Amino acid sequence: MKRPRLGTRPRSAPRSKERILVTPEGIALPVTVAGRGARLGALILDLVIILVLVIGTTVGLVMIAGGAAAVGRAAHGNGAAAHAIQFLIVVWVVMMFLFRNAYFLFFELGPRGATPGKRLTGIRIAARDGGRLTAEMVIARNLLRDIEMFLPIPLLMMAGTDSGVAWIAAAGWFAIFLFFPLFNRDALRAGDVIAGSWVLERPRQKLQAAMTVSALAPDEAPGHPAWKYRFEQAQLAVYGEFELKALERVLREDRAEAIETVYHTISAKIGRNDGWNDEKRFLSDYYTQLRARLEAGMRMGRRKADKHAGS
């Protein structure tokens, strides 16, 4: 739990979902905590799937038994037919227990660490301390799920729906457990607290082409890159890493008006305007040389965060 405390977080994003997770190899990884909306959506999807399974099993078993009315009569009888029906009822009771308790366990214990609902909403569970997600964690977080969601319903039924006290108790219960994820930063449910797990977004990121390779025109390769535009060290020194990232984004998106705006800004700042009508090439050369300069500085232990930083 090496998450930055409140004081160190940037003030601009007080409700940010970015966290830092440290793997057993000691590598800090930025992770994104799954949003409460995505989790609610996943839960509803899973409940719908369970409901469909329950109805499907019930209908299937009743059809095997041959009609609900016959079941009622036969189950109290004796003889072979009654035993068969009783066996089906046992199957039904066991299946219901499994659907209720083992559905989440089964899927979250798989290599994907997510139920079908979670998979559809692009989230999964992981260990909060960066270590292995163990079977014990999955069991612990799912044993509590039942209590969080379903407990007040049988209580209400026992007390009768017109009992005011029961409704207040149920509301209090929901306020504590169902809304538990609303009241902590990592959107942990009570089961997550017990298990030491949390729910994260699954990252999707394609590897994009290397900038300095694609920037070169094919006829110039191979050979040492010959810049069409060369920039003085003083011209490169005005920007830092933050601006470099912005420039990379603009070049990758490759939108003409954005490139032109950025070109005007940079050319005005460094006092050059010989890249007219060749803005993209001008910018990609500037990008490469700026990156070369900043990376060389990095190897020497000098970093320039943005244009306001010194050096």
Place this chain on the structure above:
Amino acid sequence: MNAILGNAAVETAALRSDRFRLDREGDWQRLEAIVVRMEKGRLRKISDEDLLALPQLYRTVASSLSIARETSLDAATLSYLEALVQRAWFVVYGPRSSLFEWLRGFLGGGWSAAVRGIGFDVAVALTVMVVGVAVGWLLVSHDPQWYFALMSRDMAGARVPGASAEALRATLFDGKDQDGMSVFAAQLFSNNAQVSILSFALGFALGIPSLLLLVHNLALLGAMGWLYHGKGLLLDFAGWICVHGTTELFAILLSGAAGLHIGRAIAFPGNRPVLTAVAEAGRRAAVVMTGVVLMLVIAALLEGFARQLVDQTPGRFAIGGFMLLLWCSYFFAFRGNAGPRRRKVAP
């Protein structure tokens, strides 16, 4: 990946950081291909060679990420690597795919070790249960009206204060031609399992509701004990309970203790952060609880079948006593090998 094109590109790349990247891209993409297949659940399509290479590739890419962070300013590559390492981390440190192996470790020592791990809570819960029985007995002997405060009239049936000895005896020994015993057993199990999961989960509220649930259940037992004692049937009643009770009450004891264990970790986390302490306790308690569900399956079978089929007190005591001995020796004498999972620490 594309070795020839890759080599040419390495030559032409203007920056050292891009050459670094082009050199290693093949490994990254191989790892990504494996991870994507695992994410899609197509485990069979992964060759053994890839599966063996996975941990190594994961570490290679992780070290690429550390180096890139110190030498490269290519934001796209960095975010790709971060995402890839995270996805590979999910897979490499994900749950073991073999539930069977976990089960073997669980039965072969993991379970009994977890029970011993919450030994203190088991002792407390046992005390509470004994006190519960005593309280139930004393309350009802003081004022029989308490009997109905503990037990609803529907549930009590013929077991009411003032019932004749014959009626009470019938509740103990008259189960032979009861039909639908298997259904009865399955329902008993389903119901008992939910109750014990409840008692475990209530540990979240500092363990107090877990203890209250124990007291309530056992006070009921005490009250019934008083009732049968009044007609000189205490021994037969004990036998009737004992068949499945040694297993079921043991399971309820363990689930209460598991709840208490969590409650204790919340209330007194010691010098660890509360969340860490709770997570540790929760994991140990979860193992105990898995075992409790297993015990309840056995208890329901005993209750549904053995109790009805064995109709005399000595036989019932023999079954119940044997089960108690079995559980005690498994939990407190059997050390096992703590399971094969202990040896596999990191990939």
